Amino acid sequence: MDHSFLDWPFFEDRHRDLAARLEAWATDHLPVDHTDVDAACRRLVADLGAGGWLDYSGGAALDVRSLCLIRETLARHDALADFAFAMQGLGMGAVSLFGTDLQREWLVKTRAGKAISGFALTEPGSGSDVAATTSLARKVDGGYRLTGDKTYISNGGIADVYVVFARTGEAPGARGLSAFLMPADAEGLSVTERIEVIAPHPLATLRMEGVFLPDSALIGQAGQGFKVAMSVLDVFRPTVGAAALGMARRALDEALTRAFERKIQGQPLASLQMVQGHLADMALKIDAAALLVYRAAWTKDQGAARISREAAMAKLYATESAQEVIDMALQLHGGDGLRHGVKVEELYREIRALRIYEGASDVQRLVIARNLPEPAAKTS
The missing domain is CATH 1.10.540.10 (Acyl-CoA dehydrogenase/oxidase, N-terminal domain)
Incomplete structure (x- = not known):
């Protein structure tokens, strides 16, 4: 590579x-x-x-x-x-x-790899709209009682501990959420469904029925759960783009191998100008995605408090372009690309979820648009 x-x-x-x-x-x-x-x-x-x-x-x-x-x-x-x-x-x-x-x-x-963690944010009625969270955390003596359902929770069913978000009601909407640390063996917590998806990984729906968590389980301040969630996603959204970038690089490697080894009329596929054009487009998308991903990462590492715009650009472009790169790699494999067990077929299934989780592509477009500078006022 x-x-x-x-x-x-x-x-x-x-x-x-x-x-x-x-x-x-x-x-x-x-x-x-x-x-x-x-x-x-x-x-x-x-x-x-x-x-x-x-x-x-x-x-x-x-x-x-x-x-x-x-x-x-x-x-x-x-x-x-x-x-x-x-x-x-x-x-x-x-x-x-x-x-x-x-x-x-x-x-x-x-x-140390001795415990597995999960991030329990999404609910049946609120995915990208975190402010619509309905899970409740009711204040009681010594702590909180949590009630509600979380779904599409990665590591659901095998995690030892979850960070869970619930409504504590300090204010309407996003300002009334709090974050909690919840052990997987907490009484009242259950896995109600294991979810099967096109690229299998541990995924589940969780139900909280009066789960008691002590005051010491509250992460940060009460009512600042949205800030906590967005700060975490600010850090990890560029890394989703990085994962997509890795898959795209692998797809290009597989496509290059195929193009040079597969013969058509006695000549390798790579000798065809159309194939060369496809390979060039794939390489271009990969480099453009890498520039956006590592710009966002560098900006955060330089001490920026928030990188919402940079992270959204990186996540959006890297995942969308990786889908295109992988699709072309599969196309260059012809029928072999559809065979289960062939790497490009695996990549084709794996990449799709990245355009949805941690903020779907259209949500990233909204984030970018809302973080553009307003035009300067015109003077007559």
């Missing part, structure tokens, strides 16, 4: 060293057997923890460029490995950014 992008000024020597070490580790350890997806994810979390890679997934400071490089590399080798890594970070992101010392004890476990 072309690693020349690592020479871009977004990166430091420590990032180049990280990329080289992870590439060697991934070559030796990935992909894993996906036959039992739950077991595969447990193994991946344990292996990533043992390898020290989860140290980058959470802590007092999150280096977004490192997160992006790791997700890109893992996704290129095995999308389920990227999922396992990403959820350890996303699931504990709120604790990394806002957690107390007591709550951070969970970080020790998740970073």
Whole structure:
């Protein structure tokens, strides 16, 4: 694979060293057997923890460029490995950014691969519209009682701990939400459905029926759950783009191999100008996506409080363009691209969800539009 992008000024020597070490580790350890997806994810979390890679997934400071490089590399080798890594970070992101010392004890476990985390935000009636959250957290002596359903929760059913968002009612809409740390064995918490999707990974609907959480479970301040959620997504949205970028790079690698090995009328496919044009378009989309992803990551690492616009651009363009790159790679494989077990067929299924989760593509367009500068007032 072309690693020349690592020479871009977004990166430091420590990032180049990280990329080289992870590439060697991934070559030796990935992909894993996906036959039992739950077991595969447990193994991946344990292996990533043992390898020290989860140290980058959470802590007092999150280096977004490192997160992006790791997700890109893992996704290129095995999308389920990227999922396992990403959820350890996303699931504990709120604790990394806002957690107390007591709550951070969970970080020790998740970073070691000894506990699995989940991020419980989405509900049956509220996906992109976080302000429409209806789960309730009623204040009682010593803590809160939580009631409501969460759905499409990644790691649902295998997680040891969740960060869950519920309405505490300090104000209407988004200003009345709070974030809590909820152990998976909390009384009143159950998994009501395991959800099967086109690219299998642990996914479930959770039900909270009067789950008691002590005051110490509150993450940050009461009524600031929306701020907590958006701060976490600000960090991790560029990394979704990075995962898509990794899948697109793998698709281009597969397409190049196919183009040079497959013959048509005695000549390789790569000799056809039309095929060359497709390959050029794929390479162009990949570089453009990489520039947006690592610009967003670099901007956050330079201390920007929020990168909503940059993160939305990176997530939107990288995921949409990766879908196009992978589709063309499959097309260049012809009928073989439709065969189960062929890498481009796997990538075709894996990429689709990235255009939906952590803010669907049209939501990213709204975020971008709302963060554009207003035109200067005209003077007569």
